[in-house]
Amino acid sequence: MIIQSHKGPYHVHMNAGLPAELAAGKGRFLIDRNVAALHADRLAAPLASGRVVLIDATEENKSIEAMPATIDRLMATGVKRDHVLVAVGGGIVQDITCFLAANMFRGMDWVFAPTTLLAQCDSCIGSKSSINAGGAKNLLGTFTPPRQVFIDPGYLDTLDQREIRSGVGEMLKVHAIAGPDHFARIAAAFDALFTDRAVLARFIRRSLEVKQGYIERDEFDRGIRNIFNYGHTTGHAIEAATHFGIPHGIAVAMGMDLANHIARRSGVAPEAVFRSMHGTLRRAYAGYEELEVPLEDFFAAAAKDKKNRSGDQIAFILPDAQANIVKHPLAVTDSLRAAVAEFFAEERKN
Template identity: 55%
Template structure:
């Protein structure tokens, strides 16, 4: 992998560094006055490597739960930062996965009108996808990801060695986002990943190559549409249904796995609506099914899924906005559909197909 990638942003360029900084050089992550927000589990697993950071009186440990990614739970974190005398020229350092990233990015965007932040992603999902692109999303009560900002970290450090301690389900969650990105890139890119899919969990070099590939694909889109108002919308492929699956199951299905289930649902509905061919659905299904495996039979009520889907922030006042494959090449596009009985029935059929 290259030493770094440079991402262009409205705030200027920022870099993704590929090295072992967390394990070997934690002290180098401290830039002047630093306030670290650290996943409590990561802190336990890497207490020795993180000692220079964990010993700081300004470090705050956070349990990386969906409940803690809410504005209600974030306010006490902000209060602690204020008590710790954070200033605008200080740095917020996020060490963790997507939840810690969202919390830190949201705080960095709003506290004192903006504080510089750095990110050490510790999950595959964050390393291969969410670490670039500037977005943060936090929850308000039961409504997922309704609040957010666009604010890239000034620096990202990826330590692939951190993946060694991930649960296999969390690895598959990250792989779900890698699958999504390569599906967006086109059939050839998806099929290339499908041919090596089984090696993603057994060969670190193969996984590292696809992490880089996923970031390079995403880079092309976010540099064109950083504000997610146009072409970048297609990165929500699998997410409208995936987020609804998460909500309908009380977050019993991990995010990236819910995304692959959402992709399978999107493909199924696209075929039912005559937007793409059955051949495309069948071509993609084996890899998707391998990734969501036992979660396909997770009980999901269609009414609960539709209720969550109706809250998606991409919707208009009268239409649901979903991302579906279209045409013979299964091009991923933004599609508006009426929330009518036909769509409800198509969702029910697509849910049943997950467990088939």
């Protein structure tokens, strides 16, 4: 795949490992510490190069406060402006590397080897990255695409089931955005996503192809790309209200189901739209349907969503009458509160 961006085209190589010349030449590697341990053979050349910074993939390390220490470790590898930063890991390592590439020496090239399903099917393209600052999540960021992405399915072999399910949640989101027929196809293959790597690979690629069509039209997320927040306004609020007691992609699946429920209770979409997706989404967040989500904490978190433009409205992304995903801000009324309370108390459990 070739993705067009404001910095020129970049390539996504499917079923591909990192080129040997990166370890032999100008590559400077930022590698998730757990990935380095689990895939020492796959990463033998980079790890032997002596030009590696191992990253503990925590939110604390993905912060502006942690950047000076990471920069010091990078400088110790002899990094120069014409070198290439190589991120090997999931979204946290991606965000750290992208931020450094955008800012060190006024800009460096970087490449990405995503090792989580969520990163392989979604975040590896799109240019966006964010880091935390002063206790605020994802406050600082940049639009700096990688020069190349290398998607190696071998990394998925060591993911636990929660991480696979988290990636599947994001894939369901992308296919819902693509349209009802696309969602029906991934729903029909739901079980095979966990047992058949060929099926999973096919839907990873299709997820990226769908996203490509939006990010090339709206790279800076000012318009149509906003609908990729489907399941996220609600999902992020669920994560925050539960103190991150649910993995991100699984929260997104629950957030999609809640968004669909809000749409039907608000008259934006009919009952049939909710029912057409509920069964699959319910399976995607199975095991978390009893997780307590305090209502006031949920609305407090949703009110802070960065897509909000009005102080008294939340910028929900909802399905319409034809199950097309659209931006639909709603005021926080008693009826909206009742709909959300109903979902957490009843609908997500049925």
